Amino acid sequence: MNIRHRNITVILVLILLAGAVWLYTSSGQPVHSDSPAAGTFTAVSSDPAEGSYEAYLQQYGEAARPDRVIRIEGEDYARTEGEGFEVKAQLEGLDGSAVLTPEAGTITWEVPVTDAGLYNIRIHYYPVAGKSSAIERSLAINQQTPFKGADTLLFDRVWGNREAEVKRDDRGNDLRPRQVEQPVWQTTVFKDSEGFYEEPYAFYLEQGKMTLSLTALREPMAIDYIELFQDRKVRSYEEAKQEYAAKGLQPVTEPYVEVQAEAASAKSSPTLYPLADRSSPAVVPYHVSNLRINTIGGVNWKLPGQWIEWEIEVPEDGLYHIALKEKQNQLRGVYANRSLTIDGEYPFTEMKQIRFNYSPGWQMNVLGGEEPYLFHLTQGTHKLRLTVTLGDIAPLVRTIQSSVLTLNEMYRNILAITSNNPDKFRDYQLEKRLPEMTKVFREQAATIRSVGEYLEQATGERSDKVSILYSMVTQLEDMAEHPDTVAKRLVAFKTNVGGLGTWILTVQEQPLTLDSLIVSAPGKKLPRAQATWFQKIKHELGAYTASYSADYDSIGNVTKNQKAIEVWISTGRDQAQVMKSMIDDTFTPDTGISVSLRLVPPNILLPATLAGEGPDVAMQIGEDLPVNYAMRKASADLSQFPDFQEVAKRFRESALTPYKYNGSVYGLPEQQIFPMLFYRKDILQELGLEPPTTWEEVYNVVSVLQRHNLEFYLPLEDTLNNATLVPNAAFTMLLYQNGGQLYTDDQKRSALNSETSMSEFNKWTQFYTNYKFPVKVDFPNRFRTGEIPIGIADYTIYNSLTVMAPEIRNLWEFVVVPGTPQPDGTVDHSVASHTTGVMLLENAKDKDSSWEFMKWWTGKDTQVQYGREMEGLMGAAARYPTANIEALEELPWPVKDYKQLESQWQWVKGNPQVPGGYFTGRHLDNAFRKVINGKVNPREALSDYLIYINDEIQIKRKEFKLPY
Secondary structure (H helix, E strand, C coil), X not given: CCHHHHHHHHHHHHHHHHHHHHHHXXXXXXXXXXXXXXXXXXXXXXXXXXCCHHHHHHHHCCCCCCCCCEEEECCCCCEEECCCCEEEECHHHCCCEEEEECCCXXXXXXXXXXXXXXXXXXXXXXXXXXXXXXXXXXXXXXXXCCCCCCCCEEECCCEEEXXXXXXXXXXXXXXXXXXXXXXXXXXXXCCCCCCCCCCCCCXXXXXXEEEEEEEEEECCEEEEEEEEECCCCCCCHHHHHHHHHHHCCCECCCCEEEEEHHHCCEECCCCCCEEECCCCCCCXXXXXXXXXXXXXXXXXXXXXXXXXEEEEEECCCEEEEEEEEEECCCCCCXXXXXXXXXXXXXXXXXXXXXXXXXXXXXXXXXXXXXXXXCEEECCEEEEEEEEECCHHHHHHHHHHHHHHHHHHHHHHHHXXXXXXXXXXXXXXXXXXXXXXXXXXXXXXXXXXXXXXHHHXXXXXXXXXXXXXXXXXXXXXXXXXXXXXXXXXXXXXXHHHHHHHHHXXXXXXXXXXXXXXXXXXXXXXXXXXXXXXXXXXXXXXXXXXXXXXXXXXXXXXXXXXXXXXXXXXXXXXXXXXXXXXXXXXXXXXXXXXXEEEEEECCHHHHHHHHHXXXXXXXXXXXXXXXXXXXXXXXXXXXXXXXXXHHHHHCCCCHHHHHHHEECCEEXXXXXXXXXXXXXXXXXXXXXXXXXXXXXXXXXHHHHHHHHHCCCCEECCCCCHHHHHHCCCCHHHHHHHHHCCCCCECCCCCXXXXXXXXXXXXXXXXXXXXXXXXXXXXXXXHHHHHHCCCCEEEEECCXXXXXXXXXXXXXXXXXXXXXXXXXXXXXXXXXCEEEEEEEEEEECCCCCHHXXXXXXXXXXXXXXXXXXXXXXXXXXXXXXXXXECCHHHHHHCCCCHHHHHHHHXXXXXXXECCCCCCCXXXXXXXHXXXXXXXXXXXXXXXXXXXXXXXXXXXXXXXXXXXXXXX
């Protein structure tokens, strides 16, 4: 070690010593996880939204609750709508018959109700193999959905580790266990899927013969029976202690059972896989430099309803303490909640909500705090399940969600008068034209303040979570006091309402990391939660030394088989980890070909290829690269392989178009993304509009929207990177629907000088010059607020809206884009797609092995598995837009949404790649900007830039010695 490194080491040790001494001398007692709440929250404004569960309870809450159980056997259904319903006997070990319900259709039972009143409903079901996502159903009673929430009921699948033991790669790192479904018959009650209501839903049924229907929204399931019943009241801990005393139960004296949290026996989601944590040497197991699978949960275990279950072997009957070694370092100013069940039952009501306050480090939490709870456990195996619950945060989130919807509605009402660019010198007299405005502002300010005060009291601090609320309160109160300033403050108002929406997302997520669970005799000494300062110094010095020798960039095994290829990927480490795991599990064992997978920056491929140091295969690259490399003799022609035509059938012709050049094919598509029409159902319904199916209808919709100062959105790329622009999606949509094309058939010139191209370019620019469509806009956010209630955008926005806009859940849909009527009476809905692909380099050492890898990677099974793994790893926002036709059908899309995607996919066209074609998108955008900014005639602007486009095509054809 040289002098410089010795000096760094000495300084590091001194810093650690000082820090460790400070930690040792200033350490205090942890805040107990289940400290009492600050009372029950009651919103100032108590008017429930129409159609909500709260409104339903207000109507029927005083009804009787008959103490009886009414069982409806699944196979005794009255009728079905759709195909695929089937009665099966002894299904998966069931003693009796069950009805198989497919992923689409409706099944209805007749229910004889002898006593009218409120009933809970539970179902005994089996998660039939499907697309690996949660099962989703909509409930109707007498053909009517009783309330919002009953239209989206979720039923979990059960997941577990595929292997009992954790495997390691050849460098000593633990490999994350693969998650596989472990289906079992299970019983669950109908409850709120978003976690806003802790208790199960109660449904009012009148006396007589009622009908109960379940409509499939996603995934198949088998149903044994459905029961109407009364959910029993859970005893309190005081009642449990009295029962212990009456039975003569005593605390045990010796038993101590510790279970590593990563050894969970079951989970509700494949995202709940074990994790490697290197934050502390006190985490078990531990290694200074290698990855060890040693925790579970974290940011993956955060959504209401997600659960993890452990099996614990108890050595003797008696009363026990339960402790959790946990870390909640994500939510400051709020707290995470969990509920605990043992063998499917709450031990006592206090276990319905266990609070975990913020702490930057690991804590050893004995449930009950300073006076730990006693749990009665009998000898044998018990199942402990921890479930994410919002607890007393639920009414806070419901209240703010209601406020967001109310304030967004008021914002749109103001917008209808002022437009989104109000004149700052004009008095719009909003208090007269919207007399309810100031009242709404004052009511919502009081409501939001009550949430902030409750949170402040409950957590004992005013954090950023509370500050967001108070910022909104201050603005609302000031605008109510000075209504003449509202028009000038619209932007800030919208920003603050958007902040409330983000607050809902933040607070609704309840992450928690677990290292271990301990069931022990009271008074038994528990292990330390945090490392000693000596352990920390040893860890830091060891990690510093290992940084000189450990390879942190390699992914997975680095095998040395005779057949080996090198593959480069540039998207991200998560994607690379998943891919390498799949390669090691299936591709290499099946083919005997080892793969060295390298994660590289996107801009390194070209210089590496020129230097002769490039890979055999490049993955997840832009659609322009394969043909551009082919022009320079750097990518291989895939059509030369004898089975290419069979492989090509996996994709639509449109997906292969960008990879074709001079009669050859130089890449295979991985992802294919195309536009859809998104619309807000609630707002269009208010305005009496339907989603348009033709461009003529678009003009009618736009006229109605603009009367209310609302807008329509067309896709427009940001021009920060003008050099890589693809032809605009809105223009190509209009062009292709009217029979136009980007290039001549021989690809020697641009075809944008045709009359069709000129006409459609003029139509496209008129949307912005005549109809004032927004040029620069954040469509997802403005769609969320309702300012732009309808627009055309890539279908992948569906994923982010599903996750990031919970307040408008079930209020929006997407459908096929507007089309152009044809002479034969049909409507053309053509759109252009953009893709990412995989390319075989010309200088690959083993082209046959590389081709085998490309076939494996783009195959249906691999694409489905990768899509599910990524969604499991990163949630629904990461749903994979595969180009494989069969694979997309297998991914967990709701049936009605997949049908819309499939309908649009049939109209998709690909943009061809030609020499110099990169000028097309760039100068098309330049011509567009010249029209909307410089007021130039559209035909003249496009004609001017066509000269540059054609010149570049000619130059490149000469350079590559092509006919011109």
